[in-house]
Amino acid sequence: MARKYREIGKAGWGYTAITSVVGFIYFFPVLWIILTAFKTRTDALAVPPKLFFTPTLENFTSVFFRASITTGTSQATDMGLYFFNSIFIAFTSVGLALIVGTLAAYAFSRYPLRGNDTYLFIILTTRMMPPIVVIIPIFLMFRLSGLAGSYWGIILLYTAFNIPFSIWLVKSFFDELNPEIEDAARMDGASERRVFFRFCIPQILAGLSATFVFGLILTWNEFLFALLLTGVETRTVPVAMARTLGGEVGVDYGLLAAIVTLFLVPIFFVTFLLQNQLLRGVTFGTVKK
Amino acid sequence: MSDLKVQNLRREYGPVVALEDMTFDVQAGEFFCLLGPSSSGKTTTLRAISGLEDLAGGSVHFAGQDVTHAPVQGRGMSMIFQTFALYPHLTVRANFEHPLLRAGLSSADAKKRVNEVAELLRVTHTLDRKPSTLSGGEQQRVAIGRAIVRQPKLLLLDEPLTNLDAKLRHDMRAEFKRLHRELGMTMLYATPDQLEALTMGQRVGVIRDGRVVAIGTPRDLYEKPADRYVAQMVGSPPINFLDTQASADNQIELSFLGLPVAAQGIASGQPITLGLRPHDIALAGGGSSRATRFKAKIHLTEPLGDVTIIDVAAQDATMKMVLREEVAAKYSVGEEIEIGFDPHDLHVFDRSSGARLGNGEAASV
Numbered sequence: 001m002a003r004k005y006r007e008i009g010k011a012g013w014g015y016t017a018i019t020s021v022v023g024f025i026y027f028f029p030v031l032w033i034i035l036t037a038f039k040t041r042t043d044a045l046a047v048p049p050k051l052f053f054t055p056t057l058e059n060f061t062s063v064f065f066r067a068s069i070t071t072g073t074s075q076a077t078d079m080g081l082y083f084f085n086s087i088f089i090a091f092t093s094v095g096l097a098l099i100v101g102t103l104a105a106y107a108f109s110r111y112p113l114r115g116n117d118t119y120l121f122i123i124l125t126t127r128m129m130p131p132i133v134v135i136i137p138i139f140l141m142f143r144l145s146g147l148a149g150s151y152w153g154i155i156l157l158y159t160a161f162n163i164p165f166s167i168w169l170v171k172s173f174f175d176e177l178n179p180e181i182e183d184a185a186r187m188d189g190a191s192e193r194r195v196f197f198r199f200c201i202p203q204i205l206a207g208l209s210a211t212f213v214f215g216l217i218l219t220w221n222e223f224l225f226a227l228l229l230t231g232v233e234t235r236t237v238p239v240a241m242a243r244t245l246g247g248e249v250g251v252d253y254g255l256l257a258a259i260v261t262l263f264l265v266p267i268f269f270v271t272f273l274l275q276n277q278l279l280r281g282v283t284f285g286t287v288k289k
Numbered sequence: 290m291s292d293l294k295v296q297n298l299r300r301e302y303g304p305v306v307a308l309e310d311m312t313f314d315v316q317a318g319e320f321f322c323l324l325g326p327s328s329s330g331k332t333t334t335l336r337a338i339s340g341l342e343d344l345a346g347g348s349v350h351f352a353g354q355d356v357t358h359a360p361v362q363g364r365g366m367s368m369i370f371q372t373f374a375l376y377p378h379l380t381v382r383a384n385f386e387h388p389l390l391r392a393g394l395s396s397a398d399a400k401k402r403v404n405e406v407a408e409l410l411r412v413t414h415t416l417d418r419k420p421s422t423l424s425g426g427e428q429q430r431v432a433i434g435r436a437i438v439r440q441p442k443l444l445l446l447d448e449p450l451t452n453l454d455a456k457l458r459h460d461m462r463a464e465f466k467r468l469h470r471e472l473g474m475t476m477l478y479a480t481p482d483q484l485e486a487l488t489m490g491q492r493v494g495v496i497r498d499g500r501v502v503a504i505g506t507p508r509d510l511y512e513k514p515a516d517r518y519v520a521q522m523v524g525s526p527p528i529n530f531l532d533t534q535a536s537a538d539n540q541i542e543l544s545f546l547g548l549p550v551a552a553q554g555i556a557s558g559q560p561i562t563l564g565l566r567p568h569d570i571a572l573a574g575g576g577s578s579r580a581t582r583f584k585a586k587i588h589l590t591e592p593l594g595d596v597t598i599i600d601v602a603a604q605d606a607t608m609k610m611v612l613r614e615e616v617a618a619k620y621s622v623g624e625e626i627e628i629g630f631d632p633h634d635l636h637v638f639d640r641s642s643g644a645r646l647g648n649g650e651a652a653s654v
Binding site for chain 2: 178180181183184185186187188189190191199202203
């Protein structure tokens, strides 16, 4: 019997169903958190978990305003500041790392040094050890230099940690480019600066977006350094979240879920905004443009 | 007068010598082809002329000026790259405009020129599209357009037809000749394809291992190849080589021939290689000299439509010959045929050096 071949690029219902199940399993924790954010405290703690309930925005209100236990009056929390801190610190440091990383990556790709690979390897070693190993020396350096607790301190640190990642990733995008295009631009009269900004950068926008989003996610969720090196004024959301755990009234899961849900919004937003670029970027040039 | 003088170019990549003593001249308005196999230094030569390569030695003079160390920008040369190298993020129009705006043209003038060139190359309908949406032939024409739009004094072409299919290549060869005639610019064309070099080049420089080993008109190179290498590079199907030695001074004997063949400039016992072009072998009775008649067995036939390439074996020697299709159709594989050649068509080379020793001549019987 001749077997019927499916058109390439069209999956059957079976595969689609399997993929949906796997996708659902992956998404379930996120879904659970989002649902919990809209539950009352009783619903949140119900066993088995309730799938159908009357949603409430109470948790979201209490992220920013909380009734004081002693006086009973509504009081603003510092969560607004922490959200600002997270956004400001993450975007600034990832942006800086991307700028420095892109310039370095271009240099590594187009003007290789003697022992180019050795330098690239050394740059990567900074990412090889777990952060907990370096936290003590870094903490001491921050104390001595007075950077502890300041915006600049944590921004510099995150920038430094993101640069190796940016260099490696962006270099791979530069390596993928056809150097004859740059030569053609030169012969057509473009200066080196123009070749870089008008001909190389526009070709790797997808890659830059992917690098930016990956860096942003890593930095956005970073906890350990933020816990030890930020002060009251510069605290980021992950640290603030941890501080809602425990306390005199136990864990308020609804509140926690509301913070997490709000915390997801900026990343969702950025990813959504860049998704067209990302799809091309994350294939790392394996798909011919 | 914009003539190009390339002298003693040397370029090394670590231990690999890409260019070694590359020397040639191109006259103003000439269509000059560089012919050589891959990695013989063609691309490096073009890049060196354009200033894209750092040279370890040698000089490039262009339009009477020493441009060896001049910056890439502003040399008045354009290049068509093997990969076309179109700017993928820009529309075809912007691809065309870039060199013009860099050259300082006003955008109105640039627009006018772009439209002219688009018309000349029949790509007007693609002007507002991105290069990735074009067919191979259109991309090629856009690449040509971008190179000629600012009317360079010298156009460098680096295997521009390699990425095209056979039919398109054929059309583009004619297109390049037409452009050369209409624009009158000096063209330097690098190719590994002897057909391209012979059909387009007014003169051809044959390259081997980073140096030019022969320069001449296509006819010169075909009829009087300077050495074995040139003989083998030029002509299709490739020339037949027969290793033998001189039986006496100025005399060659071939195992399958009844009589010796005379050739000048060879000493008795000297090991030589005979070159015989497939087109110079004919069926006996077709006017070939009686002295060189011999019998051969058909091994293989490759019909090409109009002609058929036939592999024949005469004793221990194998060679290719070309017959018209309708003639070849009368014979089949395994059949013995009587063929012959005119001894004047023999090319004699020294076997060790490969140098040309002079033509064969009919022996006086």
